[in-house]
Amino acid sequence: MSSVIALTELLESRAMKKIVVALIATTALSSAASAADLAAHYTKAPVAAPITDWTGVYLGVSAGGAWGTNEWSSDETAPYRPGSYNTSGWTAGGIVGANIQVRNTVLGVEFDGNWADVSSSRAIGTPFNGLATNIASIDNKIDWTAHARARLGYSFGNWLPFVAGGAAIAGVHDNLNFIAPTAFNGVAYSGYSNSATRVGFTVGSGIDFKVTPNVIARGEYLYDNFGNTSGRLGPPTFDNQVFTLDTHAVRAALMYKFD
CATH class of the missing domain: 2.40.160.20 (Porin)
Structure with missing residues (x-):
């Protein structure tokens, strides 16, 4: 009986690891995609032309x-x-x-x-x-x-x-x-x-x-x-x-x- 319980815990542990790895990978991919999308849409603000001083x-x-x-x-x-x-x-x-x-x-x-x-x-x-x-x-x-x-x-x-x-x-x-x-x-x-x-x-x-x-x-x-x-x-x-x-x-x- 104890052998069955140990086997079950091992399987559950491996399944949890797979789920955690999958979540981490998905989050990383989402972050990379968001960063790429922001980079594609970001435009540097124009620099205002200096005002010549006539005073x-x-x-x-x-x-x-x-x-x-x-x-x-x-x-x-x-x-x-x-x-x-x-x-x-x-x-x-x-x-x-x-x-x-x-x-x-x-x-x-x-x-x-x-x-x-x-x-x-x-x-x-x-x-x-x-x-x-x-x-x-x-x-x-x-x-x-x-x-x-x-x-x-x-x-x-x-x-x-x-x-x-x-x-x-x-x-x-x-x-x-x-x-x-x-x-x-x-x-x-x-x-x-x-x-x-x-x-x-x-x-x-x-x-x-x-x-x-x-x-x-x-x-x-x-x-x-x-x-x-x-x-x-x-x-x-x-x-x-x-x-x-x-x-x-x-x-x-x-x-x-x-x-």
Whole structure:
């Protein structure tokens, strides 16, 4: 009887071992299959592109071409207006500005001052003030310009497109010149000459590019409107003269940003 019991226990022990081995093998296979399935479906998360830092103060130089439109009018008995006449020339100067960056949005202020040689002239012809022989000309010249602007840009890495607007200031000469005759009824025509600081507004857009982390190159367009200025001729007519001026400019600049 004891032999039968021992044999039964041996058989049961072997059966249990087989069951345990089978369970272990099944679990291992299931784990391997799950791992393989996870590996097949796992995709590495993309690395976010670094945001270029535009925050800081910068200094630079700029130069470019300018062109625009002048218009002159007079309020003599029959208002005389020759229409528009074009002006053109160049500007060059310095820039100072500062940016603050919030994520990709860049806010800034900028100031520039420029030498300028932008001029034009036009013959008025005859008559003027009722004198058939009175030949005259008008001319205009911009000696310098300056701007105080706010800027709004959006960073695309090393590229920063922007729009800007603010105040425009210029030193302008306006002249009305009489060539012949120089006198009427014994009174000399003094013509009209005015040198003034004209204040108006500017709007524009451009794009900055970081050549290095601290060196920035720029291309931009500006529209400046300087409104009009007026004054009276000397005796004997005292006619009011009005000069209107606006300009366009395309400039390139090179700047250094301080960390």
